[in-house]
Each structure stands twice: as C-alpha cells, then as structure tokens.
Amino acid sequence: MDDRKETIYIKIYDHLTKQMIMKSMAELMKEMIAAQMPISFEMEALKAQAIMVRTFLVRKIKVFGGNGCGKYNNVDLCTDGHCGQWISKALLQDLWGSDFYINWNKLDQAVRETEDKIITINNKPIEPKFHATCGGATENSENVEGNKILYLRKVLCDYCRNSPYWKQSVEMTLEEIEEKLNVRMSDVSPTGGPWIEGMIENICRDEAGRIVELKIGGKTFQGTEVMKLLGLDSTRFGWKPIAFKFETGGKGHGLGLCQYGANAMALEGKDAEEILNYYFTGIQVKQFEKRSINKPLSGKIIVLDPGHGGNNSEDNVGPMGTREKDINLAISLKLAELLREAGAEVYETRTEDVYVPLSKRAAIANSVRPNFFLSIHQNAFANPNISGSEIYHYRGDRDGEALGTLILKELSNRLGTAERGVKIADFYLLREARTTVLQIEVAFITNPEEEMKLRDRKFQEDAAEAIARALVKYYTYE
Ligand SMILES: [Zn+2]
Numbered sequence: 214m215d216d217r218k219e220t221i222y223i224k225i226y227d228h229l230t231k232q233m234i235m236k237s238m239a240e241l242m243k244e245m246i247a248a249q250m251p252i253s254f255e256m257e258a259l260k261a262q263a264i265m266v267r268t269f270l271v272r273k274i275k276v277f278g279g280n281g282c283g284k285y286n287n288v289d290l291c292t293d294g295h296c297g298q299w300i301s302k303a304l305l306q307d308l309w310g311s312d313f314y315i316n317w318n319k320l321d322q323a324v325r326e327t328e329d330k331i332i333t334i335n336n337k338p339i340e341p342k343f344h345a346t347c348g349g350a351t352e353n354s355e356n357v358e359g360n361k362i363l364y365l366r367k368v369l370c371d372y373c374r375n376s377p378y379w380k381q382s383v384e385m386t387l388e389e390i391e392e393k394l395n396v397r398m399s400d401v402s403p404t405g406g407p408w409i410e411g412m413i414e415n416i417c418r419d420e421a422g423r424i425v426e427l428k429i430g431g432k433t434f435q436g437t438e439v440m441k442l443l444g445l446d447s448t449r450f451g452w453k454p455i456a457f458k459f460e461t462g463g464k465g466h467g468l469g470l471c472q473y474g475a476n477a478m479a480l481e482g483k484d485a486e487e488i489l490n491y492y493f494t495g496i497q498v499k500q501f502e503k504r505s506i507n508k509p510l511s512g513k514i515i516v517l518d519p520g521h522g523g524n525n526s527e528d529n530v531g532p533m534g535t536r537e538k539d540i541n542l543a544i545s546l547k548l549a550e551l552l553r554e555a556g557a558e559v560y561e562t563r564t565e566d567v568y569v570p571l572s573k574r575a576a577i578a579n580s581v582r583p584n585f586f587l588s589i590h591q592n593a594f595a596n597p598n599i600s601g602s603e604i605y606h607y608r609g610d611r612d613g614e615a616l617g618t619l620i621l622k623e624l625s626n627r628l629g630t631a632e633r634g635v636k637i638a639d640f641y642l643l644r645e646a647r648t649t650v651l652q653i654e655v656a657f658i659t660n661p662e663e664e665m666k667l668r669d670r671k672f673q674e675d676a677a678e679a680i681a682r683a684l685v686k687y688y689t690y691e
C-alpha cells in the first residue's frame with residue numbers, strides 16, 4: 214500500500230485501553246471511510262467520502278492548527294465516538310473475511326486518488342457534513358442547527374430515490390406511542406369512538422347510543438349496514454385506533470452530502486469533485502498545503518520579549534511575592550522552544566534574569582525585522598478581584614489586531630482566563646519598534662487565584678502553547 218505520501222501521524226486516545234496510539238493519516242482515513250459509507254459504493258462516491266474525511270481531519274488535528282479532541286487532553290482524536298466514527302483495520306479483517314484485500318484496496322484507491330484534496334471555502338476547510346439519504350432535498354443548516362452556514366444550502370436531490378431509506382415506515386401501537394411521548398390518547402369509551410377526520414366522521418347516534426348513520430372513508434352508511442357488513446353484534450358500537458404507521462423520507466439530518474445520491478451520481482458518470490460541488494454550495498476542492506504540516510511557521514521571524522528582568526523592581530509582584538519578570542521569562546522560554554519546533558526563526562531579548570533597557574529591546578526589533586515582536590507580561594491592578602487576559606497593539610495595526618484576537622481567544626480557551634479584550638496602547642515598544650508589536654498580558658499577578666496559577670509550570674506551558682497555536686492559526690489557511 215502506498216502510505217508514503219500521507220505519513221502524517223495522528224495522536225489518538227484509545228478509551229478502551231486508556232492508551233495513546235499513533236496512526237498514520239492514510240490508514241485512519243481508510244478506517245473512517247469504511248465506517249461511514251458502504252464499501253459496495255461506486256469509486257467516485259468513495260472518493261468524495263475520502264475528501265470529506267480528509268477535510269474533517271485537517272480541521273481537527275493539531276499539526277494543522279486544529280483544536281484536537283477536546284475531551285481528552287493533548288490528543289487529536291479519541292475512540293469513544295466523540296471524534297467521529299471509524300472501524301479498526303483488525304475489525305475490518307474479521308468483518309470482511311476473504312473480501313478484506315479487495316475492499317481495503319478500494320479504500321486505498323479512494324485515498325490515493327484524492328491525495329491532499331480537501332473541501333475549502335475562503336481557503337479554509339469546511340465542516341464536511343453528510344447523511345445517508347436526503348429523501349428529495351438536502352437541508353439548509355439553519356433548519357437543523359439554527360445557524361446559517363453558507364455551504365450547507367438546500368439542494369434538490371432525487372438521485373437517492375433508489376435508496377432503501379428513500380421511503381420507510383414504522384408501525385407503533387397506541388400504547389407504545391403513549392409510553393414514548395408520555396401522553397394519553399386512547400381514553401375513549403368502548404361504545405363512543407372518536408371522530409377521525411376523513412376516516413370516520415359525521416357520526417349520528419340515537420338517544421340509546423346506537424349508530425344511526427356515519428361516514429366512513431367518505432361514504433355514508435346506515436348503522437345497520439355497517440353492523441351487517443362488518444359482522445358486528447350490535448349497532449351500539451365504538452372504536453379506537455390501535456396503531457399508527459409513521460412514514461419517513463430519507464435518513465439522517467439532511468445536511469451536506471447525500472450518500473446514496475452521491476452513489477447514484479457516480480453511477481451516472483459524475484466524478485468525486487462534481488458530486489461534492491453538487492451538495493456543498495460555493496466550495497472549492499483543492500490541495501491543502503503540505504508545507505504547513507510539520508513546520509507551519511517556517512520562514513517566519515519572531516522576536517520574544519519577556520518583560521522586565523534584573524535587579525530593578527519595575528515589574529509587578531503578586532500578593533505571595535511572585536515576580537512578574539520570572540513568569541514572563543518562563544513562558545517566553547517555553548514559547549521559543551515551541552516556535553522553533555514549528556519552524557520559526559526566534560530571537561529573544563533576554564533568556565535569563567537580566568536587565569535590558571527598552572531602547573535596546575526596540576533596537577533588536579529594528580535590526581531583526583521580525584514578522585511579530587511579542588512582549589510577554591503579567592498584569593496588575595489595585596483591586597485584587599480583577600483578573601483575565603488582555604492584549605495591546607499599536608493604533609491602526611491591523612496585523613496586530615488580527616493576531617492579538619487569535620492569541621486572546623487561545624489563551625482564554627486554554628487557560629480559562631476571562632477575555633478582557635484586544636486594546637490599543639501607546640507603550641514605548643509598540644510605538645518605537647518598526648514592526649508589529651503585541652504586549653500580551655497573560656493574567657493578573659495581583660489576583661490571588663491567577664497568581665497561584667501563574668506559578669504552576671503546567672499553566673506556564675499552556676500559556677506558551679496557546680500563543681504558539683494562535684501563531685500557527687494565523688499563518689495556516691490565511
Ligand atoms: Zn474526542
């Protein structure tokens with residue numbers, strides 16, 4: 214099998230063994246396609262599914278700037294169903310028996326022939342929704358999820374008319390319905406009986422409760438006729454419905470691609486991209502940038518500037534005596550490591566507890582000409598209740614505002630700090646450095662709770678990771 218091209222490894226948490234496993238993206242893709250679409254489907258339909266699976270992974274996994282699983286720490290995906298469905302290769306071997314190699318080859322072909330292709334809109338991967346059968350038309354996203362997503366528009370589809378899910382019905386007794394919905398519907402006296410419009414109506418009884426006349430299925434009958442024709446013992450009769458047949462059209466939420474429709478389109482000779490363009494509105498299928506995989510920041514120059522340092526006492530101090538300069542340095546050192554791993558060229562205004570005047574820091578910025586100059590600080594305020602993260606940029610600096618917004622969001626997601634905003638300031642470095650400078654105030658060292666957190670090594674690393682993640686996001690799919 215040709216796994217050479219997609220040798221990206223994905224970190225997966227196996228909830229059964231409680232262990233971390235690494236799996237190649239190509240293998241995981243095959244396992245996901247197998248779980249999501251019948252293997253008997255046409256190759257172009259399987260290829261459309263492959264492109265959707267790859268799009269899902271590119272959105273999700275961390276090397277591409279995704280947020281990962283979110284339920285389990287520090288992994289891309291988990292196996293407990295929270296991160297989508299797949300069937301392991303070993304299980305597929307059991308399931309398919311002697312057909313395994315034929316089927317696995319089909320999956321391999323679907324992955325290989327769509328190499329690197331993902332579905333994008335404005336150069337960003339979409340959320341590739343799909344369902345088994347739409348039953349006549351797909352849905353607008355706002356009708357299902359409440360919010361309007363531009364690429365999830367209603368399209369007519371009768372391609373899926375031969376799907377086993379096109380029209381289906383289930384029968385349920387009244388008792389079942391009553392139990393499931395927790396209602397009472399059948400409280401009708403045995404010799405009463407409800408007026409069921411179009412079925413049993415215009416009921417006329419005498420004073421003794423005997424049916425004189427009624428209309429059944431649009432035709433009027435005498436009570437005596439019905440008694441005779443149906444073989445009832447008396448004209449004093451009632452009725453109650455005992456079951457309902459519910460009829461459904463389609464299967465699934467109806468958003469995005471209709472799989473049975475996709476298969477029928479493939480049978481008609483449409484290719485995977487035509488199929489995807491039919492079901493997703495305004496999208497582009499294109500190759501995602503491999504460059505951004507391992508070294509998403511290659512070619513970027515970043516200066517890190519841990520605020521303060523040395524023996525003067527210009528930095529903020531927490532109620533427990535924690536010094537801002539030390540926290541700034543710890544976060545900055547970790548951040549430098551992460552940014553270098555991501556391929557960036559990193560300069561630091563200090564890497565130890567020394568005093569560096571602001572003029573020298575600005576001079577470093579101006580000689581290196583970085584893409585970004587990030588000053589790391591901790592905030593302070595007289596009122597110890599004030600807490601949260603905030604970021605400053607120079608007036609009119611759009612790049613600063615854009616990256617600052619991403620960093621603030623990542624910090625607050627990762628650290629649980631309040632978002633106090635991305636603000637404009639006229640600080641010396643923001644003004645004097647001829648590049649985009651951000652002053653990042655991670656948290657309030659004067660807030661006892663945040664001071665405790667800031668002293669924690671894990672928290673410092675999380676802060677660095679959040680800032681690094683924001684930079685990767687800034688340069689990926691931009
Ligand atoms: Zn998960």
Ligand SMILES: [Zn+2]
Pocket residue numbers: 346347348349350370371372373471473474
């Ligand atoms: Zn359909």
Ligand SMILES: [Zn+2]
Pocket residue numbers: 520521528529537589590591
């Ligand atoms: Zn400071």
